[in-house]
Amino acid sequence: MATETTSQRPLPAPFNNSTDSLTLITQGAEALLYKTTFLTPTTPAALKIRPSKPWRHPTLDKRLTRQRILAEARVLAKCKRDGVSVPAVLALDWENGWTVSEWIEGVTVKEALRKRNLEEGDSAVQSLMQRIGHAVGTLHSIGVIHGDLTSSNMMLRQDPTTHGTLDGDIVLIDFGLATQATQEEDRAVDLYVLERAFGSTHPREEALFGVVLEAYGGVYKGARATLRRLEDVRMRGRKKSMLG
Amino acid sequence: METTHLPHLPDHPLHICLFEQVQNASFLRRQLLEGNTDFEYAFLDASVLLSKNHVLASCFRSINDLLNNRLKTRNVHSEIVFALSPNSNIAESFRRFGLSDDSKNIVAIKVGGDRAKIEEHLLANVEGKAVELTDEALAGMHDAARIRKIYRLEAPKKGEVNVLSRESEALLLGSMALKGS
Incomplete structure (x- = not known):
């Protein structure tokens, strides 16, 4: 199983079935940030997870998660395209609430x-x-x-x-x-x-x-x-x- | 042939092989069109592949979509071809990224299955030289202008050689990740 540090929440799929290391870096009000690997075992990457909020109505929760993940990814993509130095978006899943981006050393x-x-x-x-x-x-x-x-x-x-x-x-x-x-x-x-x-x-x-x-x-x-x-x-x- | 695991997808090994100077692309394409189940591979035309990460990102998205029961195409292999496309037009994605009758350099990918059998079958049926899939190999095969056109990247400035930088990989992966949103 994935090595989870201090996070009690289960990770979203497919990371819940991962055998690769996932280290919690920081936690904000909206999201958890992990350091992990992506595409190859030697490529570090940042995984941002937006956990569902149990107090919100499920439909609203899904919609907000989707909107926020997409809004962020679109802005990052625009920045990349227009030459502003930001981390590259590598993958995302708005249904499961995660984004993988380039790890900045x-x-x-x-x-x-x-x-x-x-x-x-x-x-x-x-x-x-x-x-x-x-x-x-x-x-x-x-x-x-x-x-x-x-x-x-x-x-x-x-x-x-x-x-x-x-x-x-x-x-x-x-x-x-x-x-x-x-x-x-x-x-x-x-x-x-x-x-x-x-x-x-x-x-x-x-x-x-x-x-x-x-x-x-x-x-x-x-x-x-x-x-x-x-x-x-x-x-x-x-x-x-x-x-x- | 290389067998590899994408991080976080331990149950879905990838068998990947790049073939140079393929002579029988039309035969392979026909097997796909006829739905020959012995040919359940993702066959990609290397002329539109930027890098190994470009290919692996497509595999990751396809397997993740498979796990979430939301494939847009018939199976995970056709989905790998589709996932490369920046838009949701399936026929167009197959035309652009899949085999055409005159494809010369192709990447074959199989998700899961017995390595030895797959390797034997591929080597017996693809008439071409099997080489390792690397960024260097793809750089010598791809058509930068076409990749730019498909992903709507800015044309190189006048006088500059039309090569694709490391930064363009980020743009391609971003477009692929946002597809369908």
């Missing part, structure tokens, strides 16, 4: 910043901030809003030689809340969420967040306008209308 930006060598100075952080700004700008330029931009939803693709540094390409992950939108307001709010999350997660680096925005501003036509809109969002918070 590396660390989250959050981990990288927490573990960084403070003696190295700010230039490595600045370079990282530039890459973040560029990644988010590219995402927005194709009309995708991430919906939950945080430093734990960004990975640095690293190999053993770059491990422990702030080097590596940014790969955006977890598009569970992503939407396709072309409104300046949506992009500004996306940036605002990142700014706030970043400030509270990385107070030490908060002063350098401006570098992210600076880099963002140069990525696509309209990025400057989004940054101006961000100033309005800062004044009032994430929710536009206080009515209704």
Whole structure:
């Protein structure tokens, strides 16, 4: 049987009959993330499972699971097609509630910043901030809003030689809340969420967040306008209308 | 011939063989059309196969759909041909990915069954040279322009050689995974 770590829930088919290793990596409100293998025994992959919620009506539960899996996969496919660095979707099953995607070797930006060598100075952080700004700008330029931009939803693709540094390409992950939108307001709010999350997660680096925005501003036509809109969002918070 | 197991599908071994310079594709195709049960294989035309993962992803989806009783075609072998297609047109998928009378390089896949018997039967009936299915072998056989057209990938920029990058595999697998949604 599959090696299950700490998960009590049975895995969906076909993983319930698997003899290959499945290691629980993280668990969110909607989904469980396992590290496993896919297509060949030496290809690592990420398996995201959306377990059914027993308190929901079965029909509604199925429909929501299907909608969310497909929405996420479609956004990832669009990103891939348009050259935004995201994990590839390898397989999915909306009836059984799972998605397999490419395994990104590396660390989250959050981990990288927490573990960084403070003696190295700010230039490595600045370079990282530039890459973040560029990644988010590219995402927005194709009309995708991430919906939950945080430093734990960004990975640095690293190999053993770059491990422990702030080097590596940014790969955006977890598009569970992503939407396709072309409104300046949506992009500004996306940036605002990142700014706030970043400030509270990385107070030490908060002063350098401006570098992210600076880099963002140069990525696509309209990025400057989004940054101006961000100033309005800062004044009032994430929710536009206080009515209704 | 190679026998392999896809991760998570321990009960469905795959027997896979790539044949070069096949002389009797029309005979093999006729066996499929006539429903000859001795020829329950997925025969794929290697000219539209990007990589080994491309083939294995199709096998995974087909076996998973078999396990969930939702095959769209007659059996798991025809489903492997169908699963390669980015759309749900069955006849078109067979035309594009299956055998045609002038197929030259073909991949034969059998799900389950006795390895020795399958190997013997394939080697006796496919008139071609059996070689290992690798990305390198497929790269020398596939028609990049056709693959681009089928999966609607962007055409290469002017002056660039029409080769398919590693990134295109992700696009193909994504299209296949989302099919039918």
